[in-house]
Amino acid sequence: MQEIKGGGVCTPEGFQAAALSADIKGKADGKLDFAVLLSDEECETAALFTTNRVKAAPVLYSSELAARGGKFFGAVVNSGNANACTGAEGLTACREITAALEKEFSLRDASLLAASTGVIGAPLPLEKLLGKVAEFPANLDDENGTRFAEAIMTTDTVSKECAVLLNSGEGVYVLGGAAKGVGMLDPTLATMLVFITTDACVTKSSLQEALKKAASRTFNAITVDGDMSTNDSVFLFANSMSGIKPEISQFEEALAYLCKKLAIMLVKDGEGAKKLAAIKVCGAKNTDEAKLCAKKIANSPLVKTMFAGEDPNWGRLLAAAGASGAEFEPDRVSVRFNELLYVSGGKLIDPALEGEVGAIMKAPEFSIEINLNAGDAEFTSYTCDLTKEYIAINADYRS
């Protein structure tokens, strides 16, 4: 597996994108906010959506279409408005936009999926969007991966893209991806949207299985604030245009690699975040408990402010673990910061280590391992610090 520098959703063969400014927020700032991702050939498609009971119109629309099992040419996406809590009008708006684009590109009905991200509850400015549809064909280009990644940004400060090239033995194939926001089953309301493309030939069932597996330890392992969006969606489009049928194990490994890369990018760009922390819980009774515990720690405001303060206040880790519901004996727990053992048998090993642990926390990235010594299962969650900038972003402006 080889990473392709500067690669993204348009790197696999036959994928193009177009991105425009429809001025959805009415700020006239020229921000790209309306985009389409298109494959030359129809794609086997896998998708995952938010489990929030309140689902945005594009989630209702796309999940219904995806469940029917057909092929798709790609997706249309907008930022600046989530089209969530917008009732029947929202669903109609979503249908009209995809239909207008399908007509514009002479695609068959219901061959495009849809996604939105932005403020919840405001009506989508449908006329503005429809007015831009005619401009898409001229804008379509296989060099537009970065423009597509930019168009889906909201409070993101950098666009997130990645692509990898693999050799199946028979020849090469490529996976590419673009993402924004953070989190899937446990995400911020900033919404996570992920678009992954590949020119490999993979059956729909293998595709969906591979995506589910990859997401469980990547997009479902990250958190910024434990809030769950109404709009989270992950799409995986496979157009077969490389002609390569990879070993499924190789494809799954490459997909997991790509998903992890994108997931880590999301956490690092978490709202106000300055630190990336990998929280590994090991020695748990089973994977569910390991995950429960890692997520509880990763979402604890007191743990996250401790990261911001670079303060090895390890009691907060144990308190969060104890509140998680995972079974363990407090006096058997050990804690490492990077490789350094700091807590053993539930107690501080030596207060003199505090300086060394503090130095580890000063780095922009570090890992913490909490060994519950209650079994063999482990789970790693990726989180960021909770800073004053997070408050500023979410209190001072409407996202």
Next chain:
Amino acid sequence: MQEIKGGGVCTPEGFQAAALSADIKGKADGKLDFAVLLSDEECETAALFTTNRVKAAPVLYSSELAARGGKFFGAVVNSGNANACTGAEGLTACREITAALEKEFSLRDASLLAASTGVIGAPLPLEKLLGKVAEFPANLDDENGTRFAEAIMTTDTVSKECAVLLNSGEGVYVLGGAAKGVGMLDPTLATMLVFITTDACVTKSSLQEALKKAASRTFNAITVDGDMSTNDSVFLFANSMSGIKPEISQFEEALAYLCKKLAIMLVKDGEGAKKLAAIKVCGAKNTDEAKLCAKKIANSPLVKTMFAGEDPNWGRLLAAAGASGAEFEPDRVSVRFNELLYVSGGKLIDPALEGEVGAIMKAPEFSIEINLNAGDAEFTSYTCDLTKEYIAINADYRS
């Protein structure tokens, strides 16, 4: 029921307190940090403790003693150190301190309960505390309720006390209370400690039942950050010295009133908080779901930053409700800010109402009602806003 101005834990007949500075944090700032609450007569006692799997030494000690079912004279408490994650030494320290005080006051063994609050994982400075025990008798006074309430403060900015007087028909009796920190089943690591006293005659079983009932809609309904402490404890001491045996319904009502008063004081003084919001979820299928939903909303960082920003970004309320696991149809939900209906059928009624809702949120206290229209159950959770000051308190200083 009549509130007694300036009343607290020493207001009921026969209760005295002493509070000293043992300089537990080594700051030599004279802060009161070591206190005892004593009744002239032994008390029937009810208690509730944190459900965190990681329990502080005083929680292990007191819960075991309380479970034995005997009577108690009161409790010894310190701030500045949680005596949590301190292993066997921590438990020994807790035993030595209570034993030294029992000896000093010529009480029988194991007749005092214990509580601690402060940093987790640091050894308790036992010698400092033992060195202060001899000073307690001279300090004991029934005017010391406020000193006691001050001694238990950590990041609290004001001491919290309350007392009520009731007439049973046969005569009057009094309930008094002091509290610090926030939360019980869903509390901040700042730890909630609550001490309630009464001179009424109530049986132990009625006492425990009344406390459990009162806590469920008061201390268990509040949240600051959704973190759960290793030290939370609520004690209720009844010394019978008024000679009054109240109707249990009257006593329960008075206890619930007192608990709610103290609980609201705790949220209002939440770390960095400037707003108190009552989140009422009604129309839920059952009380568990109402509570789940109210708590999820009350703990959502995005909801809490929206309060800080005074921004009626109501989509965050629905997204949090949708993530809670409570069953409801999104398009049947209505939302009121104070009395004002803002969302109906899952949609905004009129964007023009935004100014009016914003004005409601500018007040230091307001209520939000989310009607799920899925049943008859309701639950109200009390929460505060999430501000930059919360981050400063928890990131910049070790609490």
